[in-house]
Amino acid sequence: MADVRKSVPENAAGEFFVDSTCIDCDTCRQLAPAVFAQAAQYSYVRAQPQSGADVRAAARALLACPVGSIGTRNRADVKSVMADFPIQIEGPVYYCGFAAPGSYGASSYFIRHPAGNWLVDSPRTVSHLLRHFEQMGAIRYIFLTHRDDVAQAAEFAHRFGARRIIHRRDLDAQPGAEIVIDGDAPVRIAPEFKVIPTPGHSPGHCVLLFRDRYLFTGDHVWWRADERRLGASRWACWDSWEDQIASMRRLVEERFEWVLPGHGGRIWLAESEMRREVASLARRMRA
Ligand code: SF4
Structure with a gap:
């Protein structure tokens, strides 16, 4: 589970964050390119999702991330996206x-x-x-x-x-x-x-x-x-x-x-x- 205390400094303020355990596999950037971008050798939240589609894409990325490096500050419901x-x-x-x-x-x-x-x-x-x-x-x-x-x-x-x-x-x-x-x-x-x-x-x-x-x-x-x-x-x-x-x-x-x-x-x-x-x-x- 992602740890907000390890949130990378480039993250845009808001609900979703990436922590420092990211292995830079590119999965989140493929699934939600409007939300995630690449820093030196890891991903970060470039912009918090605004539309329903982008929130869903970010939640998919959270579930797909191989090492649990993506988190939500207020524990947004991502389980419903699992059915996707x-x-x-x-x-x-x-x-x-x-x-x-x-x-x-x-x-x-x-x-x-x-x-x-x-x-x-x-x-x-x-x-x-x-x-x-x-x-x-x-x-x-x-x-x-x-x-x-x-x-x-x-x-x-x-x-x-x-x-x-x-x-x-x-x-x-x-x-x-x-x-x-x-x-x-x-x-x-x-x-x-x-x-x-x-x-x-x-x-x-x-x-x-x-x-x-x-x-x-x-x-x-x-x-x-x-x-x-x-x-x-x-x-x-x-x-x-x-x-x-x-x-x-x-x-x-x-x-x-x-x-x-x-x-x-x-x-x-x-x-x-x-x-x-x-x-x-x-x-x-x-x-
Ligand atoms: S899916 Fe997870 S490990 Fe892969 S780049 Fe994104 S945050 Fe990093």
């Missing part, structure tokens, strides 16, 4: 919220599918989410983009009898995974789901392409709202920048319209524009 999660992004794709500290607050996603639902990376195993996933038809597959974002995947797998998917080169982070991807060639796990190895950030990093529309990208690529273009980070590349560039170049061959990352912004672009963006990013990474 998982939040529908588009069609069968949902953002789970309840980011896990074990994945450094990475975003995780839920895909509703008639042949069995998918979880992409792992949120916290809060009872609210478990109940909702149950009501939405449980989970058949858990796709793990890479070693850093496995969080509580094993608990979800145990609870729902789900099959975890991870690349062999990151298997030591989830040794009990039921489906192991080998090599660098794309693998179709089910008719509408293709796993594409994208080594670089980690040796076994993979992305998941669903319906040639939704690309779940882990820490390989994300949208930079400040620059209005796709981005990738050499600073946060833990294994091989050369491999990550090559992985980005291979993505130019794929068709998709959504980028749904672990960290950073989500974005929809028309397919042709997305292809240009990916090619442009690959060129910039090389440069």
Whole structure:
């Protein structure tokens, strides 16, 4: 629970605050950009929410924060907002919220599918989410983009009898995974789901392409709202920048319209524009 005595100095006066335990995971800034902003290496309340929509967004951020760094001075009711999660992004794709500290607050996603639902990376195993996933038809597959974002995947797998998917080169982070991807060639796990190895950030990093529309990208690529273009980070590349560039170049061959990352912004672009963006990013990474 956030401690008002540790409130960071940049917070705008008012109900919501961020305390000094923030790990700068970006979740709150994605969920409520009008309320939260980034200071040096943490978030703060840039402006107290005024509209009902912004209050709701701030409450969602409070619940999603992986380390409980967001608080309210007068204990505003945020519990009613819990029912918003998982939040529908588009069609069968949902953002789970309840980011896990074990994945450094990475975003995780839920895909509703008639042949069995998918979880992409792992949120916290809060009872609210478990109940909702149950009501939405449980989970058949858990796709793990890479070693850093496995969080509580094993608990979800145990609870729902789900099959975890991870690349062999990151298997030591989830040794009990039921489906192991080998090599660098794309693998179709089910008719509408293709796993594409994208080594670089980690040796076994993979992305998941669903319906040639939704690309779940882990820490390989994300949208930079400040620059209005796709981005990738050499600073946060833990294994091989050369491999990550090559992985980005291979993505130019794929068709998709959504980028749904672990960290950073989500974005929809028309397919042709997305292809240009990916090619442009690959060129910039090389440069
Ligand atoms: S969600 Fe929490 S940990 Fe993440 S940036 Fe916001 S306040 Fe910090």
